[in-house]
Amino acid sequence: MARTVGSNGARTAQAIRQAGVKLIYQHGYEAMSLRQLAAEVGLQSGSLYKYFDNKQSLLFDIVRDHMEDLLSKVSEALDGLSDPMDRLRAYVGFHLRYHMTRMAHVFIANMEIRSLEAEHRAEIVAMRRRYEGLLDAILREGAERGLFKVTDSRVSTYAIISMLTGICMWYRPDGRLSQDELVTIYTDLVTGGVALTGLPAAVPDARRRRA
Amino acid sequence: MARTVGSNGARTAQAIRQAGVKLIYQHGYEAMSLRQLAAEVGLQSGSLYKYFDNKQSLLFDIVRDHMEDLLSKVSEALDGLSDPMDRLRAYVGFHLRYHMTRMAHVFIANMEIRSLEAEHRAEIVAMRRRYEGLLDAILREGAERGLFKVTDSRVSTYAIISMLTGICMWYRPDGRLSQDELVTIYTDLVTGGVALTGLPAAVPDARRRRA
Known part of the structure; x- marks a missing residue:
């Protein structure tokens, strides 16, 4: 589930979701790495965890x-x-x-x-x-x-x-x-x-x- | 394409193909590793190359x-x-x-x-x-x-x-x-x-x- 974040954060969470859709569509869920996903939205890998608990919760979301x-x-x-x-x-x-x-x-x-x-x-x-x-x-x-x-x-x-x-x-x-x-x-x-x-x-x- | 191998080899190539089908079905092609595949048929990773040029040629096959x-x-x-x-x-x-x-x-x-x-x-x-x-x-x-x-x-x-x-x-x-x-x-x-x-x-x- 997406964590509670401010309006900027909500936009970033949405950007991560969109990038996730794109990468999973292209490569499949298991093949997508969080590093790839972070690069796609211009974040450090570690910063993703402010928005999603893990890769599985992003897919579920x-x-x-x-x-x-x-x-x-x-x-x-x-x-x-x-x-x-x-x-x-x-x-x-x-x-x-x-x-x-x-x-x-x-x-x-x-x-x-x-x-x-x-x-x-x-x-x-x-x-x-x-x-x-x-x-x-x-x-x-x-x-x-x-x-x-x-x-x-x-x-x-x-x-x-x-x-x-x-x-x-x-x-x-x-x-x-x-x-x-x-x-x-x-x-x-x-x-x-x-x-x-x-x-x-x-x-x-x-x-x-x-x- | 499968390489030319003897009748034992043909059986092994077939076993690799079957294991490939199973693993790709379960995890997706990109997520399947050759190490996983080799383990599934009881071979060393390197031995796979006697039968298939690479992962892509196995999928194509x-x-x-x-x-x-x-x-x-x-x-x-x-x-x-x-x-x-x-x-x-x-x-x-x-x-x-x-x-x-x-x-x-x-x-x-x-x-x-x-x-x-x-x-x-x-x-x-x-x-x-x-x-x-x-x-x-x-x-x-x-x-x-x-x-x-x-x-x-x-x-x-x-x-x-x-x-x-x-x-x-x-x-x-x-x-x-x-x-x-x-x-x-x-x-x-x-x-x-x-x-x-x-x-x-x-x-x-x-x-x-x-x-």
């Missing part, structure tokens, strides 16, 4: 900040939507846009789980479960209302999140397609993948005619 | 072996199939089953691209493009034949491969669902995601009736 931000922003994105298809579209669009703008954080949060100590890892895994749980609930509700075909909501959740997060592996802001175009392509893939095949809009109509 | 194997086996899986939907199902099933059995290799091949020297990286990226190109071609052919809705085959290829490869992040052989059940769930997600919404089986029938 980076990943936890990222997860807290992700959880609060996804709630905003879903706020006020009740239809499962609307909620699914909102979740997909949010996830993609967020991941296209924070690629290094996402990479670290996903790849360096292995480098977190058990207690830290448990806390991050619990936050990730909450984030995944929102999509799982959307899929289950869609299935209950007869809109989605979902055999196993948990597996579908993992599959969809992997698909969306994979955009971090190749997305470039100056690429061929805009964020909007990419969101449309992925949204079609996801909604088509869970929609009741062959009966997407037809089911409610048929019911109405029979009633 | 591991990743190239993996890609060669992937390319030759996917060809077998698609052999004799001409219908785009059959080919898509075969590609999805192959990719999942292969990745469920070689999780550490896959993780390394995907994550340690960053640690390969430029020339090595170019060779691996070209092999990966060949592998992705097979799926891309299936999607384009399906779209041309009016079976699939695919706005951008390249993006859909990346999206589908990320979805499928993501299984390495959580699959356990002793888990709740069998490989067959998982393949079915993912195949439904992928084929539903690219099928022409609402008209999957209906199109050919309607055409036949009109003809």
